[in-house]
Structure formats: C-alpha cells, structure tokens
Amino acid sequence: EGPDRHGDAAVEEAKPRLKRPPMFKVMMLNDDYTPMDFVVEVLETFFRMDREQATRVMLTVHTRGKAVCGVYPQDIAETKAALVVDYAREHQHPLMCQVERA
Numbered sequence: 001e002g003p004d005r006h007g008d009a010a011v012e013e014a015k016p017r018l019k020r021p022p023m024f025k026v027m028m029l030n031d032d033y034t035p036m037d038f039v040v041e042v043l044e045t046f047f048r049m050d051r052e053q054a055t056r057v058m059l060t061v062h063t064r065g066k067a068v069c070g071v072y073p074q075d076i077a078e079t080k081a082a083l084v085v086d087y088a089r090e091h092q093h094p095l096m097c098q099v100e101r102a
C-alpha cells in the first residue's frame, strides 16, 4: 500500500485531498484621497460585489479604517491585493490593500 505502488488497480486511485488550504483576508485600507466611487468600482470589479455590497464595504473602510474585501487561499489573496494596488496606481490613487491570515 502506498503512493508508489504500481501494476494494479491502486495506480488509478488518487489520494483524497480533504485538507483545506490556509485562508487569507484581503483588507482594504482607508486614505484621504481615493474617490469613493473609484473604491466602489474596484470592489465590484475585483471582488465581484454588487453595488450595494460594494458601497457598504467602502463606507466601512471610510469610517473604521479598514475592512475585509474577501477571503482566499494565499496566492489568490496576494494576487488580488497586487492587482487592486496596480489598478489604483494606474489611476493615480493611493488606495492600499493588505493581506492578513484569516
């Protein structure tokens, strides 16, 4: 029995992958300059929120300093945070995201 047994039915059996990956929160941070409508657009585009959800999260960031935009495996969380920051820079906004262990 084991992963390197060959020559019979066992080679066709994949080991069940039941372990969930560690999850990471993408946090959006407040600043004084990024327009509210730009933040709402970012939340809709990169985090698949509807207008109402995106507006609620944006206002939470604005009033409390930061809020969770989504929770993902680490590579996806890091990629989303980087894409958002790049997109904001392209539009000359200082919007910031950070990734935290969930």
Ligand code: TYC
Pocket (backbone or CB within 6 Å): 028, 029, 030, 031, 032, 033, 034, 035, 036, 039, 058, 059, 061, 062, 095, 096
């Ligand atoms: N504080 C910004 C303003 O008053 C709006 C804002 C909201 C900026 C959320 C960043 O992540 C943010 N225009």
